[in-house]
Amino acid sequence: MSDSDVTREGLRGERTQREALTGAKAGRRRHRRGRGGRGGRGGRGEQPMVPEAEFSSYYGKPVLNKPTWKPLDIAGYLYLGGLAGASSLLAAGAGVTGRPALARPAKLGAAGAISLSLVALVHDLGRPARFLNMLRVFKPTSPMNVGSWVLSGYAPLALGAAAVDLTGRARRVGSLATAGAAVLGPAVATYTAVLLADTAVPSWHEGYRELPYVFAGSGATAAAGLALAATPAAQAGPARRMAALGAALELGTFQAMKHRMGLSAETFEQGKAHRLLRAAETLTAGGAALAVLSGRLRDRRLALAAGAALLSGSAALRFGVFHAGVASAKDPKYTVVPQRERLTAREG
Template sequence: MSGSDVSRDGVEGARPGRDALTGAHAGRRRGRGRGERAVVPDAEFSSYYGEPVLNRPTWKALDIAGYLFCGGLAGASSLLAAGADATARPVLARTAKLGAAGAISVSLAALVHDLGRPARFLNMLRVVKPTSPMSLGSWLLAGYAPLTVAAAAADVTGRYRVVGAAATAGAAALGPVVATYTAVLISDTAVPSWHEGHRELPFVFAGSAATAAAGLALAGAPAGQTGPARRAAVLGAALELGAFRLMKRRMGLAAEPYETGRPHGLLRTAEVLTAGGAALAACAGRRRSRVLGAVAGTALLAGSAALRFGVFHAGVASAEDPKYTVVPQRERLAARSRPGGAEGGRP
């Protein structure tokens, strides 16, 4: 082609509409013709050399998922203990107080074990940072744990009842926060399957904590005193299962790790155990059966634990796959660039 072949209207003899296309457009264009096969496939997402965008959480599954479970069990048990004291159910109250003290002790031990040295937990108490869930959570545990131990000790020994009653009330006041702050803690990270569920995850953990505390009470107290525990089991199961389903619907792509692999198996098990345990708890109340209550309680405890482990493993899986980080970011940028989007209408 020489300079004389070019005119104001383009290249002489060129056939319009026959420009070469590349990339994903080429595959779609060539696939339109009858009998033609796409030569270049549609583009798929990949990260830089296939490496994860986020660092994989280094937390140990047994330590941190156990910490999440035991914290929820302790917080809800303190609330149940205060209610049992107020309604003259002494065995239920003692079971819940001992459960709260034991669970929070195990939770703290798991946290310190994951940190590696006890001094690291103490170092977190050197400052108070209101914008940090970890900082506030450390102070919360430091204040809550002694209250549960004091409440349980006073109940078992029968001494210092005024101090025990005050400790029981204080633990009950902090209990709901202890049961749910771990959801805020993990959703405050950049891990997609945790962060994208930040609206509903505290409600999921609240329901799971209620079922765990109810399960412990059903397993350890006589049937005649477990009325509040049975009601907590049914209401907690409804809150946990409903909030979790709503969370997955709203999360979009980030909900995928909850539906695949090991997390899916754990969460499916949790759903069956929680729903079944709540149904058995309701039946145990009508039949006044201690055995049925113990079976229901065991199922509820196992279901709550399976939920926490499933959520933990789903978060780790989402951090390992870069698409759960980058694809939602691209979708948000595309939405802002559209007319009427978050960035639409700006001059």
Template structure:
């Protein structure tokens, strides 16, 4: 007996193949890269202002974070040879190629800076490595935003203007949080200021990004991404307020603030990651913006029509 026919169509099915990246590896890679890059800046500033304990904490944090970031990337790729293959050519138009070379140059500098500081030897070499790592630090902290927004994933791609600023602020709060947890409270003045500035940049840029993105911002407001991002906003705000307040000079309060900042920064990266995956799974985030752009282009061709928005 022939079974009853069942109707099916492509309607509602994903248009994009969602990223196959492992959440723990790649979201962790995004988080640790920001922590490393901002920690290098903090280490250089601490060294320049004669705060040796803060400089050592930030320097060790940068070296440890970038090492773990590379480990997470290699684990996602499957074997180290695949990362090394990305260094066979340099392609300035590819964020992945530029990022691979950036990490390859930055990571050894952080290790040299941390090793010479701990050993107390070859200080001129350590100073040069610290300064060089600080020069590369902002790029390390933000290039992953360029990397993910260069994909076709709607909630990442549509945030390409503000996402580097969001990641810069998130990296700054993470670096400040690590310093508040590990460094003596008497030397953490720069870290407390970095926490406030980073929180303002992160939260302000993220809100601006969501307002501008329109429909593509919807995945940030739903599901796991929404839970993580709400936690990120709360933890970052509380951590920055505690660190900047009078209690921030107290060791216990500083540690609580630091943990909140570190956790909030991680929650933001994982929230952005999960929002992107959700947007790739629902075809409306791909189809409707395309229709809007086509309609805007058609209107612009009419007599007296305004040009389409960039």
């Protein structure tokens, strides 16, 4: 390397050092202006020195542990419980109004649905003994414990009502069993909503006010759908009315719930949950319309289509709500932001 090359390299190094020092001094001046508030020359006040917060996990861990429930088991358990409870209510009404062709499929539907619901629950728990252990005490403050007791009382009544209807014996006992199942039916159809809302999962917990009504409407549409598919049009009037009222309750309260929840409702509009819930809305609204139309036209094919749509729509809603809750537990912002908003509101 020649002397001129060495000189150029030296000058370039000195220039680089001067630029670095100048940049450092400018950075310190900006920092002092940012901290100085009103004392800064420009009078621009305090400047933010840190970026906006990004909600991320702590050491790679989520803020909440996502639910460990098996989707097929628990979402199916939610759906079948709603179908069973509302079917018992429909069966009691059919018995009082003298509609045996409507009462029988409703009773059989309630018995079959609650049996499958218990199978799904026990399969998720792993051992039947775990369900029985919940019955060792009665704890009114625990939705899980209360629900276990409700199921234990409801299941024998629903099964007994169906058995009496099939055999034709002990009709008095059957009537009492039908009435008892109808009394417990609304609790069976809705207590799972209270169970979900009692967790820390944001999209479930934030919907605690409306979710029981959403599940009540969903259970009613499922029971009405089963009855419409299995009952002659002449005796299916209560099922058609239940379909219309249940759809209105389910769709109306679900929209109100999403509007009130704010940020936590985002997971209802994303991914798999969004697809399921959009399908639920379409199927439920369409099924209710077909149910009403089938009554006017006395068309058996329309009644079958309405029943299939209502049953599918109710299932899609339960699975959609389940997946939305799991998604909200994975993302920290759905836990952190609502907590900060509530804290700010209290301080204000």
